[in-house]
Amino acid sequence: MAAEKQVVFRVRRYQPQGTKGPHYQDYRVPYLDDMVVLDGLNYIKDNLDPTLTFRWSCRMGICGSCGMDVNGKPRLTCGTFIKDASPRGIVQVDPLTGFNSIKDLVTDFDPFMEHLLSVKPWIIRKKEAPLSEGEYLQYPEDLDAFRQQSLCINCTLCYAACPVFQGNSHFVGPASLAMALRYIRDTRDQGADERLERLSTRNGIWECTFVGECSVVCPKEVDPAGAIQSLKVLATMRHMRKLLMPKSASR
Amino acid sequence: MVEVREAVWRRPAGWWTHNKDYTLFMLREVGGTLCAVYAILLLGLLMEYNAGKAAYEGYLAFLQTPAMLVIQGIILVFVVVHAFTWFLLIGKSQAVMSSYRAPAWTRIFGLMIVVFLGASAAVLYLVFGGL
Numbered sequence: 001m002a003a004e005k006q007v008v009f010r011v012r013r014y015q016p017q018g019t020k021g022p023h024y025q026d027y028r029v030p031y032l033d034d035m036v037v038l039d040g041l042n043y044i045k046d047n048l049d050p051t052l053t054f055r056w057s058c059r060m061g062i063c064g065s066c067g068m069d070v071n072g073k074p075r076l077t078c079g080t081f082i083k084d085a086s087p088r089g090i091v092q093v094d095p096l097t098g099f100n101s102i103k104d105l106v107t108d109f110d111p112f113m114e115h116l117l118s119v120k121p122w123i124i125r126k127k128e129a130p131l132s133e134g135e136y137l138q139y140p141e142d143l144d145a146f147r148q149q150s151l152c153i154n155c156t157l158c159y160a161a162c163p164v165f166q167g168n169s170h171f172v173g174p175a176s177l178a179m180a181l182r183y184i185r186d187t188r189d190q191g192a193d194e195r196l197e198r199l200s201t202r203n204g205i206w207e208c209t210f211v212g213e214c215s216v217v218c219p220k221e222v223d224p225a226g227a228i229q230s231l232k233v234l235a236t237m238r239h240m241r242k243l244l245m246p247k248s249a250s251r
Numbered sequence: 252m253v254e255v256r257e258a259v260w261r262r263p264a265g266w267w268t269h270n271k272d273y274t275l276f277m278l279r280e281v282g283g284t285l286c287a288v289y290a291i292l293l294l295g296l297l298m299e300y301n302a303g304k305a306a307y308e309g310y311l312a313f314l315q316t317p318a319m320l321v322i323q324g325i326i327l328v329f330v331v332v333h334a335f336t337w338f339l340l341i342g343k344s345q346a347v348m349s350s351y352r353a354p355a356w357t358r359i360f361g362l363m364i365v366v367f368l369g370a371s372a373a374v375l376y377l378v379f380g381g382l
Contacts, residue, residue, distance in 0.1 A: 016256040072269065100257040108257055163273055166262045210340060211276045 006030050007082055009040055010092040011052065014101045022101065024092075025049075029082075037077040037085055037093065038066050041105075054105035061219055064155030068105050069094035074160035074217045096160040098169075112156050115172045118198060119180035124191025136188040149182035149227055151220040158214035158224050170203040174214035174224030177205060181227040184234065193238070200235040208232075275336055282333025285326045292323075338363035 009029050014022040027048050029040045038056055045052050056066040059078045066077045070085050071092050085091045099107035129136070158174035165171045180199055184192045199205050208228045215225040241248055267273040292314070299310035313319060341363060342356025 014258040016258075022258045095260075098260060098262075100259050102255055102257055108255075163262075163266065163276075166266070209276075209280070211273065212340060213270070213272050213276075216272065 004030075005032075007040070007086045008090045009044060010090055011041075011044070011105070012092075012094045012101075013052070013104050014095075015051075016103055031082045033081070033083050035082050037068075037070055037075070037080045037082055037091060040082055040091065041077065041093065052105075053103045062153060064153035067096055067155040067157050067160070069097055069160065074157035076155060076157070076219050079219060096156060098160050098162070098166045099156070109156065111169055112154075112159055112173065112175070115176040116154070116179060118172060119176050119183075119195055120191060120198075121176075121179045121183060123183065123186060123189045124194070125188075126190045138187055142187045145187075146182045146185040149178045149185070149222055152178055152182070152222045152224075153220055155219065157217045157219065158222075161213040161217040163211055163213070164207055164209055168203065168207065171207045172199065172204050174208075174228065175222075177208075177231060178222050178224040178227040181231055181234075184231075192234075196231070196235045196238055199231060200239070205231045205235060275332075278329065278332050279336040282329035282336075285329045286333060289323070289326050289330065334367060338367070 007029055009027045010024050011027065012022055013025045027044045029043050029048075031040060031043075038059060041052065041054055042056075045054075054066070054068070056078065057063040058065070061076055061079045064076070067074060068077050069075070069092075070077060070080050072094070074096055075085075077093070082091060093105065095101045095105045095107045099109065099111070102108050152175055154175060156175060158178075159165050162171075162174055165173050177199065180195050183189045184195055205228055208225075210225060210229065212225045215223045218224060263269075267277045296307070296310055296314070299306040314323070338360050339356075342354070342359030
């Protein structure tokens with residue numbers, strides 16, 4: 001590599017089979033201005049230390065696999081340039097905050113997956129229309145209603161930025177709640193009632209104190225914080241409607 | 252099945268000092284509590300007013316002691332922080348929409364500032380200007 005500049009990668013290591021607990025290890029990495037943090041980690045793995053373990057796949061901000069804490073902030077490492085992340089010549093890389101580490105920078109996503117499944121992120125129909133009637137049609141504005149939330153790539157940066165989730169791992173969390181709103185706003189979906197019943201609980205939408213950091217770190221501008229506030233309004237309106245007009249339609 | 256020994260993550264003490272947004276959030280929450288404290292102080296004023304002129308004036312004198320003035324000054328700073336940080340958020344939490352598109356949060360923030368300044372000016376006029 002014809003790179004003149006060098007940077008120190010301070011990487012948090014954890015080997016489950018070893019006797020040492022989590023600790024930092026420094027690597028000197030040459031870099032060019034167009035290299036991202038993920039490139040630096042791959043340089044370490046290919047040239048300096050093949051035991052370093054981390055997740056990555058697409059390298060273009062689509063798969064959501066390479067989320068890590070870079071200098072204490074949750075980031076997609078494929079979208080973070082080394083030159084921007086090393087103001088003092090050091091790039092510190094940690095596993096995502098709030099999650100247990102399985103090995104080095106690989107975190108245990110099971111809690112997130114459980115929360116995501118709990119909001120039923122699929123289209124629920126009370127009764128499926130027969131195939132002969134064709135597909136469920138939508139207008140462009142119907143798509144606009146949930147397009148923003150549908151951009152979520154499940155990278156869990158929002159969980160790593162959420163102090164509520166860090167204090168209470170039972171909190172359903174930003175990405176899952178944004179996904180719930182995505183399906184509730186989908187005109188093809190009829191599961192709003194059961195989702196809102198699940199979410200209008202202490203560990204659901206009402207646990208969110210609106211710190212807003214989830215929306216700040218989101219690489220796809222999903223705005224989970226805004227989605228949760230929308231869910232709070234929807235849940236409240238639904239509750240009031242049930243109270244005042246028990247026979248009204250659910251949607 | 253092999254049991255995986257994970258490194259358990261624990262939230263560090265003083266976590267809210269590590270990020271300026273977390274710090275601002277904590278200040279906003281403290282400001283909310285201090286809003287309630289000031290409301291209790293004002294309710295006390297109302298109670299003393301009901302108890303008679305002497306009690307009311309005694310309570311006013313208590314509120315004007317140096318210690319209470321300092322406390323009210325601190326409350327004022329926190330309440331202003333609370334108000335402005337909420338104004339920053341209102342546009343983002345805006346969920347009741349006339350169409351599918353919410354107005355930009357900067358517009359809502361600007362509107363809130365105008366309403367805030369207008370209401371403050373009206374209160375100042377009522378207290379110091381007359382009517």
